Amino acid sequence: MSKLPVLEVFGPTIQGEGMVTGQKTMFVRTAGCDYACSWCDSAFTWDGSAKDGIKQMTPEQIWQSLKEAGGSRFSHVTISGGNPALYPQMGDFVRLLHEERIDVALETQGSRWQDWFVEVDDLTLSPKPPSSNMTADFEKLDLIVARLIDAGRQAHVSQKIVVFDEADYDFAKQAAKRYPQLDTYLQTGNPDVETADDEKLRTDLLSRYEALIDRVMADEEMNDVRVLPQLHTLLWGNMRGV
Amino acid sequence: MSKLPVLEVFGPTIQGEGMVTGQKTMFVRTAGCDYACSWCDSAFTWDGSAKDGIKQMTPEQIWQSLKEAGGSRFSHVTISGGNPALYPQMGDFVRLLHEERIDVALETQGSRWQDWFVEVDDLTLSPKPPSSNMTADFEKLDLIVARLIDAGRQAHVSQKIVVFDEADYDFAKQAAKRYPQLDTYLQTGNPDVETADDEKLRTDLLSRYEALIDRVMADEEMNDVRVLPQLHTLLWGNMRGV
Ligand code: SF4
Ligand code: SF4
Numbered sequence: 117m118s119k120l121p122v123l124e125v126f127g128p129t130i131q132g133e134g135m136v137t138g139q140k141t142m143f144v145r146t147a148g149c150d151y152a153c154s155w156c157d158s159a160f161t162w163d164g165s166a167k168d169g170i171k172q173m174t175p176e177q178i179w180q181s182l183k184e185a186g187g188s189r190f191s192h193v194t195i196s197g198g199n200p201a202l203y204p205q206m207g208d209f210v211r212l213l214h215e216e217r218i219d220v221a222l223e224t225q226g227s228r229w230q231d232w233f234v235e236v237d238d239l240t241l242s243p244k245p246p247s248s249n250m251t252a253d254f255e256k257l258d259l260i261v262a263r264l265i266d267a268g269r270q271a272h273v274s275q276k277i278v279v280f281d282e283a284d285y286d287f288a289k290q291a292a293k294r295y296p297q298l299d300t301y302l303q304t305g306n307p308d309v310e311t312a313d314d315e316k317l318r319t320d321l322l323s324r325y326e327a328l329i330d331r332v333m334a335d336e337e338m339n340d341v342r343v344l345p346q347l348h349t350l351l352w353g354n355m356r357g358v
Numbered sequence: 359m360s361k362l363p364v365l366e367v368f369g370p371t372i373q374g375e376g377m378v379t380g381q382k383t384m385f386v387r388t389a390g391c392d393y394a395c396s397w398c399d400s401a402f403t404w405d406g407s408a409k410d411g412i413k414q415m416t417p418e419q420i421w422q423s424l425k426e427a428g429g430s431r432f433s434h435v436t437i438s439g440g441n442p443a444l445y446p447q448m449g450d451f452v453r454l455l456h457e458e459r460i461d462v463a464l465e466t467q468g469s470r471w472q473d474w475f476v477e478v479d480d481l482t483l484s485p486k487p488p489s490s491n492m493t494a495d496f497e498k499l500d501l502i503v504a505r506l507i508d509a510g511r512q513a514h515v516s517q518k519i520v521v522f523d524e525a526d527y528d529f530a531k532q533a534a535k536r537y538p539q540l541d542t543y544l545q546t547g548n549p550d551v552e553t554a555d556d557e558k559l560r561t562d563l564l565s566r567y568e569a570l571i572d573r574v575m576a577d578e579e580m581n582d583v584r585v586l587p588q589l590h591t592l593l594w595g596n597m598r599g600v
Contacts, residue, residue, distance in 0.1 A: 127575075128575045128581075129571070129575060130571055130575075130584075130585055136584065137379060137380070137584070137586065138379070138543065138584035138585050138586040139583075139584045140574055140575065140580070140581055140582070140583055140584070140585065187578065188578040189575065189576065189577065189578045189581065190581055191581035191582045192581070192582065219582075271513070301380070318564075322560075322592065322593060325593065326593055329371070329372055329593075332382055333369075333370045333371060333372075333382065333431065334431070335431070336429065336430040336431045338382070339370075339382055339431065339432055339433035339434070340382070340433045340434065340461075341381075341382055342372075342378065342379070342380035342381045342382070343372055343380050343382065344379065344380040344589075345589070347586075347587070350564065350592070351564060351567065351568055351571075
């Protein structure tokens with residue numbers, strides 16, 4: 117079976133963000149991204165700094181790593197990146213997990229389609245707002261969303277937008293209007309993905325979260341949305357592997 | 359139309375807990391509860407302390423109050439208490455909200471059935487654990503869950519258990535096993551529903567949240583659960599009306 121480039125396998129821990137916030141889950145992090153977001157909190161997956169840690173693994177090998185780390189203490193796996201949607205062969209791994217009766221979550225910025233998207237239990241599309249310095253490809257997203265809706269996957273898909281500033285907020289609004297079929301999650305940006313001062317980061321995150329809530333509550337064009345912080349950052353700061 | 363005893367109408371704000379955590383919503387709080395939980399954070403709804411604030415309101419009057427408070431800035435209403443499931447006439451209000459194209463969430467401890475349960479979009483059953491000093495009525499809950507499942511409402515119902523201590527945790531486990539059809543949410547208890555020291559409360563809540571996460575992560579009998587804090591308490595402490 118074809119291999120996948122894996123950087124981390126860890127857990128169980130909670131999913132700290134998005135559509136299954138709080139879910140007990142294992143994480144598999146793939147290497148490689150076609151974006152380079154200014155505030156990427158996983159830049160080590162694509163900036164070369166962790167390239168010696170990348171292992172080319174078959175689905176069966178990843179499953180063995182999951183069992184080693186998590187034992188029998190999980191029924192849910194989150195595939196993260198980087199952009200795990202770079203890999204057509206990911207479908208084999210998703211199917212292996214389903215054979216093991218494991219639910220699968222996956223997040224991608226939505227830069228490309230993969231046929232196995234329709235098999236993911238909790239699929240998060242996270243188009244990147246202006247503060248990332250990337251340009252979201254809405255035509256590609258239109259195609260992705262249309263295919264998922266056509267396949268009856270509405271309940272299994274959401275979009276999540278990180279909001280740092282007013283331009284990001286307008287972007288989130290545009291995305292919410294464009295895809296009313298999807299549940300929309302707004303998420304507070306992490307202003308400092310390097311700091312080890314957890315206390316300051318926590319205070320800063322909560323005040324940003326409150327400001328984002330105020331903004332949404334005042335806006336009659338943003339009613340059917342969910343506004344969430346990153347729970348893992350509130351709890352553990354920028355620590356990796358939790 | 360028959361009236362409902364209403365104590366508070368406020369919002370929009372976020373739903374701070376449970377199955378639609380983060381959702382932009384209005385709140386309607388009814389008076390009256392058939393329980394008296396030791397750590398109830400809404401004791402004013404049933405202990406007589408706010409009895410002069412109770413208004414007997416028709417569904418149409420509650421709707422007017424919602425529009426006054428929230429204008430056009432909402433599409434979701436959460437009905438809270440006390441125990442809003444005390445009132446058979448609540449169905450009229452739920453239907454009025456649906457006519458206005460508003461989604462409806464409601465939380466009850468599950469001490470009694472109402473036919474309108476099947477019309478609630480996000481129904482949270484929150485059986486009370488031992489630390490509440492109440493005794494959850496699992497036979498009644500069996501009947502409620504069975505009726506909801508029979509009515510095809512699985513995606514619209516969850517159970518949420520507050521966990522303060524080991525006995526509560528065992529109770530949560532029992533509930534999760536008893537109702538595998540329902541999504542199960544574990545929630546950190548608020549250890550001090552009176553304090554105005556938000557900073558201390560926040561620190562205390564986060565360390566309790568982390569301890570609950572650790573407990574769940576170590577337990578292979580508690581895999582398919584979600585563990586959440588109360589976001590509104592992290593943000594605003596014990597303040598009412600936010
Ligand atoms: S798409 Fe995600 S992983 Fe890729 S650079 Fe942006 S934030 Fe980082
Ligand atoms: S059931 Fe809810 S409202 Fe009633 S006493 Fe218990 S916590 Fe308070």
